Each structure stands twice: as structure tokens, then as C-alpha cells.
Amino acid sequence: MPSFTEENYLKAIYHLSESGTKPVLTNDLSDAMKTKAASATDMVKKLALKKFVSYKKYYGVQLTAKGQAEALLVIRKHRLWETFLVQKLDFAWDEVHEVAEQLEHIQSKRLIEKIDSFLDHPKTDPHGDPIPDSNGRLPVQKTIACNSLKVGQQATITAVKDSDALLLKLLDKIGAYPGKKIKILSREHYDDSTLALLEGKKVFLSKEVSQNILVEE
Ligand SMILES: [Zn+2]
Incomplete structure (x- = not known):
């Protein structure tokens, strides 16, 4: 172990x-x-x-295959705990990463499988990241960072970076959640900041923010 x-x-x-x-x-x-x-x-x-x-x-x-399996198990536990904290204990999505960093090290396989079925086998965590299944399989997502989208292009947000609480607070404020549609209206050459339409509402995204939003075309 x-x-x-x-x-x-x-x-x-x-x-x-x-x-x-x-x-x-x-x-x-x-x-x-x-x-x-x-x-x-x-x-x-x-x-x-x-x-x-x-x-x-x-x-x-x-x-190695052994190391990969171990890493995916830790990631599975982390993402299941984040989901549990948000769905069942009413934590905000910017509060759960730090707590999950601790909970992910609990070794009981039985506990994590119980939580998985208690949550009805969620496929993604609150930040949109896929949860590896109990066999360590992770669905392949074809995502790109939002700042790689071209002007005029539309996409769906799939995930956001989970480890920065201030970023998550900002994304919460503008409503940038997984599943929401985003369309790039214009981009400034000077600093790569973007004006976008997020579910019909105009939002301003700095380069740093849009780098941390993953989308699917
Ligand atoms: Zn996390």
C-alpha cells in the first residue's frame, strides 16, 4: 500500500x-x-x-500498469468525495477540493464503493471531471481549453479546473458550469482576453480564466 x-x-x-x-x-x-x-x-x-x-x-x-491503476484509484476517490460533499453535505464547489485531498487517502475499498452506489454511480464530479469506474476505466473526453476556440465558435463547457477556489468563485458568479453553452464573440490580440456569450449572457474572460475552462466542440 x-x-x-x-x-x-x-x-x-x-x-x-x-x-x-x-x-x-x-x-x-x-x-x-x-x-x-x-x-x-x-x-x-x-x-x-x-x-x-x-x-x-x-x-x-x-x-507502470500497477502505478496507473493506483493513480486512477486515488483520482476516483477524490472525485467521488467531491461529488458526495457537494450533493449530500451542501458544500460549495470551491470548498471541496481541499477536503477531498485528505479524504482521497482513505484506504477502505468498501467505503468508496458504498459512496459510489449511494451517489448512484456518478460519471463526473462537480467540476465536470470524469470519475474513473471501479475497474479504473476513465472515459476519454475530447476537450480543449476555452481559449483555443476561434471567434464565432460555439462549444459546451465540460469541466473547469478544480483546485483554485478563487477561480471557482468567479466561474460561479458568471455561471460558467459544466453543461453550459459558450460562444466566442471576440478576442483581444493584446492579452488574449475574450468576450463570450454564455447561455445568452455576455461575459468577459481573461486569458487565465478561459485557459482553465475545458470545452467540447
Ligand atoms: Zn479536486
Whole structure:
């Protein structure tokens, strides 16, 4: 059984590797974990000994099938807990990420399967991120960031970045939720800010905000 820290590393490697498809450089990993490169390398070597990752110097680190399964289990728990907190305990969507970061490390498989059926097997969490099923399968979503949409293009919001509470508060204020339709009206060349129509209402999106909104064409 991996430790909390090991689980967090596996999760970070999964996200940085674009769902386990690309090797991750230890420098990128240490940035993501807000630690020194040497500490990240030490942890990677430890994970390699436990067969969670394969690691080659200069090439980077890649999840093994075992590591991938473990990362997806942590992500499943995280997203199910977020859904539970919003749906059943009336947490706001900007409050749940921090709490789920703690709850995702609870090891009881029985508890998480009970929560899954209690919630009627949700497919996505409150931020629109897909929830891996109990076999670790994750549906492939063809999403792009909102700032990649062209002027005049319309799309549906599928997910928003979950870890920034201030961003989520702002998205809540303008009504940018998963499932809502968005159309790009104009974009400023100067700073890539966007004027968009969100469910018929004009909204202004800075580059930073629209980078963190995922859409499906
Ligand atoms: Zn989260």
C-alpha cells in the first residue's frame, strides 16, 4: 500500500503525463509537488523500487500498469468525495477540493464503493471531471481549453479546473458550469482576453480564466 505522499506523487505523474501516455521529467514533477528536484528524484526511485513507475535518467518517469491503476484509484476517490460533499453535505464547489485531498487517502475499498452506489454511480464530479469506474476505466473526453476556440465558435463547457477556489468563485458568479453553452464573440490580440456569450449572457474572460475552462466542440 503506498503512503499518502507516494499516492500524491502517482497522481501528479498521472496528470503531468497526460493520462499516462508521456514520460514526465523529474523537474516538472518537483515543480508540481512544490519540492526540490533532488527530493522528487528520491521519491521516483522509491516508486520505481515498488514497481509503480519506470524511471530512466534524462528520459523521465512513466507509470507502470500497477502505478496507473493506483493513480486512477486515488483520482476516483477524490472525485467521488467531491461529488458526495457537494450533493449530500451542501458544500460549495470551491470548498471541496481541499477536503477531498485528505479524504482521497482513505484506504477502505468498501467505503468508496458504498459512496459510489449511494451517489448512484456518478460519471463526473462537480467540476465536470470524469470519475474513473471501479475497474479504473476513465472515459476519454475530447476537450480543449476555452481559449483555443476561434471567434464565432460555439462549444459546451465540460469541466473547469478544480483546485483554485478563487477561480471557482468567479466561474460561479458568471455561471460558467459544466453543461453550459459558450460562444466566442471576440478576442483581444493584446492579452488574449475574450468576450463570450454564455447561455445568452455576455461575459468577459481573461486569458487565465478561459485557459482553465475545458470545452467540447
Ligand atoms: Zn479536486
